[in-house]
Amino acid sequence: TAVWQYERARDARHDAARAERQAEEVAGVLAAPDARSRSVRVAGGAGTLVVSASRDRAVFMASGMVRPPSGRVYQLWFDDGGTMRSAGLMDPGRTTQTVLMRGAVDGASGVGITVEPAGGSRQPTTTPVALLEMPA
Known part of the structure; x- marks a missing residue:
């Protein structure tokens, strides 16, 4: 029992540290002097893409989006000249959320959002529910 409790506590500390690092990254992108944004209506709600060229990172903020169907998830994509590169998944249980997009912006021309199978x-595999050009 003591080993199990130790492992649970260690995992919780690791998760908390990861969440703190991610929150710092999000704050860094949002506060960057070169941060640029673009907003769009998406899935019954609104979305805002914020990009910092100096940090080479992007954040997507969703507000009031309809939850995807059961067993499905919203997936974010960087558009690399017509080739889509996964930029992470949104939490299917939350209609309002802020997502640090996975990977570097690396010259992407835009961002897409699709509804994909869980995971x-x-x-x-579906038509995008939103396509955004990178903010100027």
Whole structure:
């Protein structure tokens, strides 16, 4: 029992540290002097993409989006000149959330959002519910 409790506490500390690092990254992108944003209506709600070229990172903020169907998830994509690159999954249980997009912006021309099977897909399998050009 003591070993199990130790492992649970260690895992909780690790999760908390990861969440803190991610929150710091999000804050850094949002507060960057070169941060640029673009907003769009999406899935019954609103979304805002914030990009910092100096940090080479992007954040997507969703507000009031309809939850995806059971067993599905919203997946974010960077558009690399027509080739979509996964940028992470949104939490299917939350209608309002802020997501630090996975990976560097790395010259992407835009961002797409699709509805994918739980766990995501290697490439988009549905028509995007939103497409955004990178903010100027």
